[in-house]
Amino acid sequence: MKESDFFERVYEVVRQIPYGRVTTYGAIARYLGSGRSARIVGWALNQSFRSGSFIPAHRVVNRQGLLTGKHNFGFQDTMKQLLESEGIEVDHDKIIRFDELFWDPAENL
DNA sequence: GTTATGACTGCGA
């Protein structure tokens, strides 16, 4: 049994994010059934590093497409570097053309 | 066991 099915589901969804795509905490939370539990999604990603498996948390941003959790990568540049590495344009810690790169789990899963 | 905080979002004024 899981003490936090929510976390595992979050990890799973984040791992399903295709290359060069991004999603939001709210989209994931809403997909899981809790639209306002977006904070837990963020918490899950924070723990994702502890999870033992690498989670493309850099592909998960807030509703504004802002890299809110970049500092959690250790160095603030890491998240931006990863995004740019995937072809995602990031300007001032914000994703460009976020609406185009936005990947909704509810529409793909 | 209780309290406080956290990578958020949506709605009201």
Added chain:
DNA sequence: TTCGCAGCCATAA
């Protein structure tokens, strides 16, 4: 349009 508040769940102290 901008600012402020409430809600949700889990973890940490």
